Amino acid sequence: xxxxxxxxxxxxxxxxxxxxxxxxxxxxxxxxxxxxxxxxxxxxxxxxxxxxxxxxxxxxxxxxxxxxxxxxxxxxxxxxxxxxxxxxxxxxxxxxxxxxxxxxxxxxxxxxxxxxxxxxxxxxxxxxxxxxxxxxxxxxxxxxxxxxxxxxxxxxxxxxxxxxxxxxxxxxxxxxxxxxxxxxxxxxxxxxxxxxxxxxxxxxxxxxxxxxxxxxxxxxxxxxxxxxxxxxxxxxxxxxxxxxxxxxxxxxxxxxxxxxxxxxxxxxxxxxxxxxxxxxxxxxxxxxxxxxxxxxxxxxxxxxxxxxxxxxxxxxxxxxxxxxxxxxxxxxxxxxxxxxxxxxxxxxxxxxxxxxxxxxxxxxxxxxxxxxxxxxxxxxx
Numbered sequence: 001x002x003x004x005x006x007x008x009x010x011x012x013x014x015x016x017x018x019x020x021x022x023x024x025x026x027x028x029x030x031x032x033x034x035x036x037x038x039x040x041x042x043x044x045x046x047x048x049x050x051x052x053x054x055x056x057x058x059x060x061x062x063x064x065x066x067x068x069x070x071x072x073x074x075x076x077x078x079x080x081x082x083x084x085x086x087x088x089x090x091x092x093x094x095x096x097x098x099x100x101x102x103x104x105x106x107x108x109x110x111x112x113x114x115x116x117x118x119x120x121x122x123x124x125x126x127x128x129x130x131x132x133x134x135x136x137x138x139x140x141x142x143x144x145x146x147x148x149x150x151x152x153x154x155x156x157x158x159x160x161x162x163x164x165x166x167x168x169x170x171x172x173x174x175x176x177x178x179x180x181x182x183x184x185x186x187x188x189x190x191x192x193x194x195x196x197x198x199x200x201x202x203x204x205x206x207x208x209x210x211x212x213x214x215x216x217x218x219x220x221x222x223x224x225x226x227x228x229x230x231x232x233x234x235x236x237x238x239x240x241x242x243x244x245x246x247x248x249x250x251x252x253x254x255x256x257x258x259x260x261x262x263x264x265x266x267x268x269x270x271x272x273x274x275x276x277x278x279x280x281x282x283x284x285x286x287x288x289x290x291x292x293x294x295x296x297x298x299x300x301x302x303x304x305x306x307x308x309x310x311x312x313x314x315x316x317x318x319x320x321x322x323x324x325x326x327x328x329x330x331x332x333x334x335x336x337x338x339x340x341x342x343x344x345x346x347x348x349x350x351x352x353x354x355x356x357x358x359x360x361x362x363x364x365x366x367x368x369x370x371x372x373x374x375x376x377x378x379x380x381x
Contacts, residue, residue, distance in 0.1 A: 043175050043209035043236070044122060045320060045353030046083030047380055049365060052358040055108060056088035056128040066108065069360070071115045073370075077359065078119035080372055081380035085116050086322055086355040088128035088180065091158050097131070099157055106165060113166075117173055124211055124355075125166060126177035126322070130155055135181035135217065146184045146193065156200065167205060171234075175209035176201070177322070181217040181240065187225035190215040198229055206234075211320060213238040214308075218322065223308045228315065236353075237315070239308045240323040244296045246270035246288075247339055251330040252362075256287055266335045267297035267342075298342040302350075309350055321347065321354040325363035333374075340378050348381075 054069045077085060093105045109125075116123040129135070132144045132151035144151045159176075166174060178197055184190035194212050201210060214222040218240040228235055242248040247266045249255045265272045271292040277285045294300065305321075312319035324343055326336045347354045356379050357363050365375040 043172055043234070043318075044083070045124075045236070045318070045355075047347075047353070048082050048084035048086055048121075048124075048355040049077055049379075050086045050088060050323065050355050050358040051077075051112065051360075052088050053361040055093045055105065055112070056090045058093075061104075066104075069108075069112070071111075071118075073359070074112070074115035074119055074121075076366070076370065076372075078121055080365070080376040082121065082376075084122040084124065084353075084355065085112075086124045086126055086177070087112055087116075088126045090128055091130040095158060095161065099154070099161070101161065109165070113169060113174060117169070122173050122175070124175045124177050124322075125162070126180055126211070127158070127162070128180040130158060130179075133179065133182075135183065143183065146189055152193075156197075159197070159201070163201070163204065167208075171205075171207045171209065175211055175236065177211035177213075177238070180213075182213065182215050183217065184215050187215045187222060191225075191227045195227070195229055198232065198235070202232075209234050209236055211236045211238050211322065213240070213322070220304050220308045223311045226311065228317070233316065236318045236320050237308065237312045238320045238322045239305070241301075241305065241321055241343070242324065243301065243304060244270045244291065244294070246291045247296070247331065247335065248324075248326045250327060252327040257291065260288070261330075264331070264335065266339050267295070269295050298346065301342055302346050305346060305350070305352070309352070319350075319352050321352055323357040324354065325357040327363060337374070337378065340375065344378055344381060 051069060051073070054065070058065070060068060074085070087109075089109060094102055094109065096102060113123055113125075130145065131141075132148065132154060133146075134141065134143060145155060146152075159178075162176070166176070178194060182190050182194075184193060198210060198212070201208065212226075212228065212235060214220075214226040214237075216222045218238055220239050220241065223237075223239065226237070228237070244266070245255070246257060246260075246264050247270055249257065250264055251258060251261065260276075262276050263272055264270050269292050271288065274292065277288065280288065308319055326339055328336060344354075346352070356365060356375070359365060365373060365379070367373050
C-alpha cells in the first residue's frame with residue numbers, strides 16, 4: 001500500500017484545490033465567511049438521530065428526493081426533544097464523476113443544515129460513502145481508498161470541496177465526520193490515514209469539531225488500537241453499536257441471518273433453543289454459534305462499551321455513539337424496548353452522546369403518517 005504520508009507529500013495543496021472545486025480558494029482563517037476567526041465553545045451533542053437514506057444510500061433524485069425530507073421533518077425532530085442531527089451524505093449525491101458539484105444535492109445539504117440550526121440543534125455532516133469506499137464489504141464495487149493513491153486524491157478533493165461549502169457555519173454548531181465505518185487493511189493504516197486527514201483540515205479549520213471512529217466498522221473492540229493526534233481537543237471519538245446482532249437485526253433482509261424465523265431473546269443468549277442448529281448447514285451453524293457465544297444483558301453491553309469509554313477518558317475527549325438501533329419489523333416489541341432502555345441508560349450513566357439509526361428509514365422513530373412512534377420517549381428520557 002502506498003503511504004498516505006507519501007501521497008500528501010506528492011501533492012501541491014493549491015493544485016489539489018484549484019482542480020477540484022471550480023478554482024475557488026480553500027477556506028482560511030483570513031476569510032471572515034469561514035467563521036473560524038477565534039476558538040468557539042465546545043461542540044455539544046446530547047442525543048440525536050440520523051437523517052438517513054436521503055442524501056445517502058438512495059437512488060432517488062429530483063423532486064421526489066426534495067420532498068422526501070423537508071423543514072417539517074427537522075421541526076419534528078426538534079419537537080421530539082433531540083439535540084442534534086447526524087446527516088449521512090454520499091459523494092455521488094453531491095459530486096459527479098468528474099468532481100463537479102451537483103447543485104441540487106448541495107442545495108439540499110445547505111437546507112438541511114439551516115433547518116437544523118434554525119431549530120437550535122447541532123449537526124454532524126457524515127461522509128458516509130465515497131466512490132472508492134463503501135462500508136459494506138459485500139458492495140459490488142471494490143474498495144480502493146486505502147490502497148490507491150488516485151482514490152486518496154479524490155477523497156481529499158471531496159473534503160476540500162465540502163470545506164468550501166461548509167466552513168461558513170459556526171464551529172460550535174456543525175462538525176465533520178471523516179468517514180463512516182472505516183475498514184482499512186490494518187488499524188495502523190487507518191491511524192495514518194486519519195491523522196493526515198486531520199492535519200490537512202487543521203490547516204484551514206483548526207477549531208472545527210471532527211468526528212473519528214475506530215477501524216473495522218467503528219467497533220468498540222478495535223478502540224484500543226485507535227490513535228489520535230495529541231493535544232487536539234476538538235476531536236470526538238465515535239463508535240457504533242448493534243450488538244447482539246441477532247436481536248438488533250432480527251430477520252433484516254440484508255443480513256446473513258435473514259432467513260432465521262425462530263425464537264430470540266434479550267436479555268440472555270440470543271438463541272434460547274440451540275436445537276435449531278440441526279436444521280442448519282455447517283456454515284450456518286458456525287455463524288449462529290458465533291452470534292450466540294455470549295449472554296447479553298445490560299452489564300454485558302456496558303462491558304463492551306467500556307473499552308471505548310476508557311480510551312476517550314484517557315484522552316479527555318468526548319465519546320459518541322453515532323449509530324445504534326433495532327430493526328423493528330419482526331422482533332417482539334418487548335425484547336426491542338428492553339434493549340433500547342438498557343442502551344439509553346448506559347449512555348446516560350456514562351455521559352455518552354448518541355444518535356439513533358435512524359429517523360424515517362429502516363429503523364424509524366416515526367410512523368408512516370410522520371407522527372412519532374414509541375421510541376422518541378425512550379431515546380430522549
